[in-house]
Amino acid sequence: MAWRLKLVPTHTKIDFFRWQFLTFGVSVLASVVSIILVLTVGLNLGIDFKGGTTIRTESTTVVDVGAYREALAKLDLSDVTITEVNDPSFRADQHVAQIRIGPKEGEEAVTPESIAALEAALTQLDPAITFPAVESVGPKVSGELIWKALLSIAAASAGILVYVWMRFEWQFAVGCVAALIHDVIVTVGVFALFQLKFDLSIVAALLTILGYSVNDTVVIFDRLRENLAKYKSMPLREMMNLTANETLSRTIMTATTTFLSLLVLFIFGGDVIRGFVFAMLFGVVIGTYSTLYVAKNIVLFLGVDRGDKPKKSATPDEFAKVDA
Incomplete structure (x- = not known):
């Protein structure tokens, strides 16, 4: 068998x-x-629901979240969030981060000028950095x-x-x-x-x-x-x-x-x-x-309706008075 x-x-x-x-x-x-x-x-909430811009960075240099934050603190940006991304599939020299920024007060979305300023500040900090993905969603x-x-x-x-x-x-x-x-x-x-x-x-x-x-x-x-x-x-x-x-x-x-x-x-x-x-x-x-x-x-x-269940058979008492 x-x-x-x-x-x-x-x-x-x-x-x-x-x-x-x-x-x-x-x-x-x-x-x-x-x-x-x-x-x-x-x-x-991700960028889909919250609105704003998410920028993905890659570099051969180890991500220093504190240094990134210090470099961006000089810029007039709103709701900056920096997250280091770790993945087993990454190469040994592949270091990835995700930066999310929100629109400024009174603006519908993050402006191209703000994105360019952010990229310039990080490039000055790390010349090997690249920006493979930029996603933007407006609040509406x-x-x-x-x-x-x-x-x-x-x-x-x-x-x-x-x-x-x-x-x-x-x-x-x-x-x-x-x-x-x-x-x-x-x-x-x-x-x-x-x-x-x-x-x-x-x-x-x-x-x-x-x-x-x-x-x-x-x-x-x-x-x-x-x-x-x-x-x-x-x-x-x-x-x-x-x-x-x-x-x-x-x-x-x-x-x-x-x-x-x-x-x-x-x-x-x-x-x-x-x-x-x-x-x-x-x-x-x-x-x-x-x-x-x-x-x-x-x-x-x-409970479940079991009304289709067959009726019980008659007991002897029910037929006790019936003539044979």
């Missing part, structure tokens, strides 16, 4: 509802904390991008709600969308907690997380629907546990292979896509968790 790798035994009997109130409570707490972090600490455009990003996530969630409702029942749709919203909120909360840059690529990652998570959830719900017809007298809690165990191998295998692929991108893909890949990595983990512990819990709380 050919040897096959199994991440999960063929027949498992894990009780996913053993700590249902604890796991559901942790999910609710994580969502609330994430919202509080976003409202209080705020997101480290950034405001529109924020609104469109929110609309895209809301539209995707609404479309998923309708799809699951039409394919299954409304309880399944509510459980599925609640799990998706949980995934998005907690992921955004992590970005607020660690002050990771939040730009349009992260919005794309959030939309991808929605698609990944709903696919995983629908697979379990589809098996649950089959079991509802197969085991008509089995209590709903036992049936949902049976369904989760039957699909556990597929869930773990999908999550593991996706995670490993993303991990390679995170390590070797470069700093340009690192934020996107990190969001995806975290999304795979939280999406798998919410499928097993959030979506099913909500469906169990709401």
Whole structure:
């Protein structure tokens, strides 16, 4: 017999509802904390949403953030942020920094004169420095991008709600969308907690997380629907546990292979896509968790209409007075 790798035994009997109130409570707490972090600490908005100009520098000389800041302090610049960029894929003599500046008071965007002055000051400090990328976004455009990003996530969630409702029942749709919203909120909360840059690529990652998570959830719900017809007298809690165990191998295998692929991108893909890949990595983990512990819990709380269950056979007492 050919040897096959199994991440999960063929027949498992894990009780996913053993700590249902604890796991559901942790999910609710994580969502609330994430919202509080976003409202209080705020997101480290990238150039897409905040507006301004981001300049990427490269040099064979080691980046000295303090010297950069001192050189730019002589210029009349607004909201200067200097960040050294480290990446395993860089050459030994490749030193990269990212400088973000905002528009001055009363200006719509950073002027070309300000950018030229910045480049001249850094070139005087380090003649080997180059400026391979300059990105500028005005405040009007950034405001529109924020609104469109929110609309895209809301539209995707609404479309998923309708799809699951039409394919299954409304309880399944509510459980599925609640799990998706949980995934998005907690992921955004992590970005607020660690002050990771939040730009349009992260919005794309959030939309991808929605698609990944709903696919995983629908697979379990589809098996649950089959079991509802197969085991008509089995209590709903036992049936949902049976369904989760039957699909556990597929869930773990999908999550593991996706995670490993993303991990390679995170390590070797470069700093340009690192934020996107990190969001995806975290999304795979939280999406798998919410499928097993959030979506099913909500469906169990709401109950499922099992009106098509055949009526119980008549008892002897019901026919006691009927003539033979």
